[in-house]
Amino acid sequence: MAxxxxxxxxxxxxxxxxxxxxxxxxxxxxxxxxxxxxxxxxGYLALLDLGDVVTASTPPSCVAACCVPPS
Known part of the structure; x- marks a missing residue:
């Protein structure tokens, strides 16, 4: 896409x-x-819940899912 x-x-x-x-x-x-x-x-993949990224349907929602700080 980029x-x-x-x-x-x-x-x-x-x-x-x-x-x-x-x-x-x-x-x-x-x-x-x-x-x-x-x-x-x-590396950031270990910090993410990939379910959020996989279900994100637009570029802004993908960025938002990836940019959530770890809890």
Whole structure:
């Protein structure tokens, strides 16, 4: 989906993620870093209840499901 958004000119590969999701990640992490798995973001899957992510039906709801701090 991300590359489709790039092709449509809606996001840029070398833009900081903070441009699209302010405050989510450390400054300087780009969309390209995330797609290449070179962002330095620590593993998070163990912290998530994947049921929320699997049932999320829109990109905003997927982001919301992934960004819930662990309890």
């Amino acid at each position: 590359l489709q958004l790039v092709a449509e000119g809606k996001i840029e590969l070398d833009a900081p993620v903070d441009r699209y999701l302010p405050g989510l990640l450390a400054p300087g992490v780009t969309v390209r870093h995330l797609l290449q798995h070179t962002s330095g973001v620590p």
